[in-house]
Amino acid sequence: MKGQKRIKVLMAMPALESHTRGLFTVASMFRDAGMEVVLLGNELPERIVDTALQEAVDVVGISTYCGSPVVFGRDLLKYAEDKGIKKNTAFIIGGIFPPKDEPTLKEMGFCGVFPPGPGATREKIIACVEGAVKK
Amino acid sequence: MSNQRTTKDILQEAAKNEARIPLYNPKALEAIREEFEKWKATSVREQERKNWAVTPFAIMGDEIPRKLLYTPLEVADLDYVHDLGFSGDEPYTRGIHANMYRGRNFTIRPLPGAGSPEEMNSRYKFLISQGATGLSVALDLPSVQMFDSDEPESRGNVAVVGVPVDCVQDWEVIFKDIPIDKVSVSIVTHYPRNTAILFPMYLVMAEKRGIPWDKLPGSVQNDFIMENVVRGAIEYIPPRDCFRIQCDNIEFIRKEVPLWNYITLNGYNLRENGTSGITSIAVAMANGIAIIDDMKRRGHDADWVGERIAFFWSFGNDFFSEIASLRAARRLWYKIMKHRFGAKNPRSMLLRCHIQTSGISLTREEPLNNIIRAAYHALAAVLGGTQSLHVDTYDEAYSVPSERTLMPSVQTQHIIESETQTTLTVDPLAGSFFVESLTNEIEEKALNELAEIEEMGGIVNAVESGWLHNKIARFTEREQQQIEKGIKKVVGRNVHQSTDAELPTIEVSEYDEGKASRMIEKLRKLRKERDNAKVNKCLKELRDACKRGDNVTYYTLEAARANATEGELRQAFTDAFGTWKPPM
Structure with missing residues (x-):
């Protein structure tokens, strides 16, 4: 990606999420792909959006295992819209959630939804992020 | 502590003074060696001679090379009585009870799922009517992470993965009309801080019902590795302070609630988070050692505290290694x-333990395969001699287990118990040249890792310095690459993908905002009606006790009596100890 700006990613998870393995694994995938990663960890949706704004990131990656990804996702994207960063930021989400939440998360504005499995390989996650940032 | 002798030094010293009686006589060994070399040269393919020892690559595996064939030569100095002995007898390699499963089957301890305090109360009553003699309490995420149901962080999480407990009142609802002096209750408080908060609330509930504390059977987890290393969190307190709360809880419970198990050294979540089985053993034991050292400083001897220390392990795919690791x-x-x-x-x-089958070893692809995987994990746990077992459900990679998927997991255990006939004979793999050799290797490697931790000054230093965080990060990164490259084979993911992998129905309960609002309303009422001056006084006294170095659990108890909430107590701890950032 010579001449291009490095993609900057914010990696975060809901305030109370206790599982960290997914977050760290995907964060290191982005680093390996030459992207700049801001590892925020656990935070409230508002704080995640504020940080995304301050750090001027291209991508916000969310890892979630427990709790409701739909309730969290809706709050997150609403704040993002309020702060005017929803349009020019790519939001992706991965982790453990039921299949029926996948379309809901996509509809609300996550451009990449990655439950574990064949759809969540390193290549596919990177491609999704690169594609979304180009747009 | 770094200038002290390591456990390895101490055990080596002890071994020197023991006269060994080898099982195999030198002449027999010599004959075996001679025949073995002949056989290897003539009957074994060159390829196998070259790759005699192959490194196994399993998820969370120990990667101890496997020879093609094991003979007495691998365990040439085996001293039967000294190294193996008999079940229920020193050195307990063969099991902790003489009669093992004939005396008492492994406890089938499924987690009870999620719901409001009222729902959990009816579920427990149902379980008891079905003959359950032990209950487990899985807490919801806010209660695990010590947030009240009405804090903004809890939104979307109340009563999702477990039951919410904010205050004494919730325990009263959950255990209404349940004979807690007869039924043992395992409260899955992972961390020292939430143990120090929620367990005294449980005691106050018992007190209000007139049930004496010395009649209460049960357990808590209470492991500072869980709080400082194996979790994501919005705030941490420093490891040294967290370790102290862990020990305060142990001392308090040992004195005040004599039948209660005050610590479960959790190798499970650590290993699932990203370590080998050997590391999970070394870390759990390093914590156990630090606890006993600390208790000695407080004037209690090793037997006083050692009696009720329990362990919790994860069992994964490397079948024989899992079995050998428990023996080791x-x-x-x-x-x-x-x-x-x-x-x-x-x-x-x-070493008494509970084993849960590995969740990280299960896949979202072809989920029914997970029933097979978990059955192997469970069989290994039984062959290894566990006291208690939880078999993961096949929808582990989809959602919080539903009641429907719980059934095959419970039945897996019943099949082992009732059909496989594997529980009739104690430690059936003992004497296998392979299993004994693996057992020796795992013990040696765990002891070496333990020595590494002790040379750093012990487990608290190893956490403070980031050594353990780092080890996990390196392990998971390497494991991820091994899976991507197909070095670690995962059926359905990187090998043998099925062409028509139809998904079974995965039932998922809807998030119910109503449960959260009822909890929030209850808290509003509580805060209005209780004596808030008294609550504030108790919280101040707790903060002072934290700073003074008094046993904090006596102070959280007083605060629980005054109806303080979990979130308020968390905050008091954080105010007293300050926050800590994990060294990532």
């Missing part, structure tokens, strides 16, 4: 208690 862990803990701490009470030398 039992022998190692016995040696630590006996030689390092001079324990006299046999009970404190026993």
Whole structure:
């Protein structure tokens, strides 16, 4: 990606999420792909959006295992819209959630939804992020 | 502590003074060696001669190379009585009870799922009517992470993965009309801080019902590795303070609630988070050693505290290695208690454990395959001699287990117990050249990792310095690459993908905002009606006790009596100790 700006990613998870393995694994995938990663960890949706704004990131990656990804996702994207960063930021989400939440998360504005499995390989996650940032 | 002798030094010293009686006579071994070399040269393919030892690559595996064939030569100095003995007898390699499963089957301990306090109360009553003699409490995420149901962080999480407990009142609802002096209750408080908060609330509930504390059976987890290393969190307190709360809880419970198990050294979540089985053994034992050292400083001997220490392990795919690791862990803990701490009470030398089958080893692809995987994990746990078992459900990679998927997991255990006939004979793999050799290797490697931790000054230093965080990060990164490259084979993911992998129905309960609002309303009422001046006084006294170095659990108890909430107590701890950032 010579001449291009490095993609900057914010990696975060809901305030109370206790599982960290997914977050760290995907964060290191982005680093390996030459992207700049801001590892925020656990935070409230508002704080995640504020940080995304301050750090001027291209991508916000969310890892979630427990709790409701739909309730969290809706709050997150609403704040993002309020702060005017929803349009020019790519939001992706991965982790453990039921299949029926996948379309809901996509509809609300996550451009990449990655439950574990064949759809969540390193290549596919990177491609999704690169594609979304180009747009 | 760094200038002190390591456990390895101590055990080596002890071994020197013991006369060994080898099982195999030198002449027989010589004959075997001669025949073995002949056989290897003539009957074994060149390819196998070259790759005699192959490294196995399993998820969370120990990667101990496997030879093509094991003979007495691998365990040439085996001393039967000294190394293996008999079940229920030193060194407990063969199991902690003489009669093992004939005496008492492994406890089938499924987690009870999620719901409001009222729902959990009816579920427990149902379970008891079905003959349950033990109950488990899985807490919801806010309660695990010590947030009240009405804090903004809790939004979307109330009563999702477990039951919410904010205050004494919730325990009263959950256990209404349940004979907690007869039924043992395992409260899955992972962390020292939430143990120090929620367990005293449980005691106050018992007190209000007139049930004496010395009649209460049950357990808490209470492991500072869980709080400082194996979790994501919005705030941490420093490891040294968290370790102290862990020990305060132990001392308090040991004195005040004599039947209660005050610590479960959790190798499970650590290993699932990203370590080998050997590291999970070494870390759990390093914590156990630090606890006993700390209790000695407080004037309690090793037997006083050792008696009720329990362990919790993850069992994964590397079948024989899992079995051998439990045998090795039992022998190692016995040696630590006996030689390092001079324990006299046999009970404190026993490694009692609960095993949960590995969740990280399960896949979202072809989920029914997970039933097969978990069955192997469970069989290994039984062959290894566990006391208690939880088999993961096949929808683990989809959602919080539903009641429907719980059934095959419970039945897996019943099949092992009732159909496989594997529980009739104790430690059936003992004497296998392979299994004994693996057992020795795992024990040696765990002891080496333990020595590494001790040379850093012990487990608290190893956490403070980031050594353990780092080790996990390196392990998971490497494991991820191994899976991507197909070095670690995962059926359905990177090998043998099925072409028509139809998904079974995965039932998922809807998030119910109503449960959260009822909890929030209850808190609003509580805060209005209680004596808030008294609450504030108790919180101040807790903060002072934290700073003074008094046993904090006596102070959280007073605060619980005054109806303080979990979130308020968390905050008091954080105010007193300050926050800590994990060294990532």
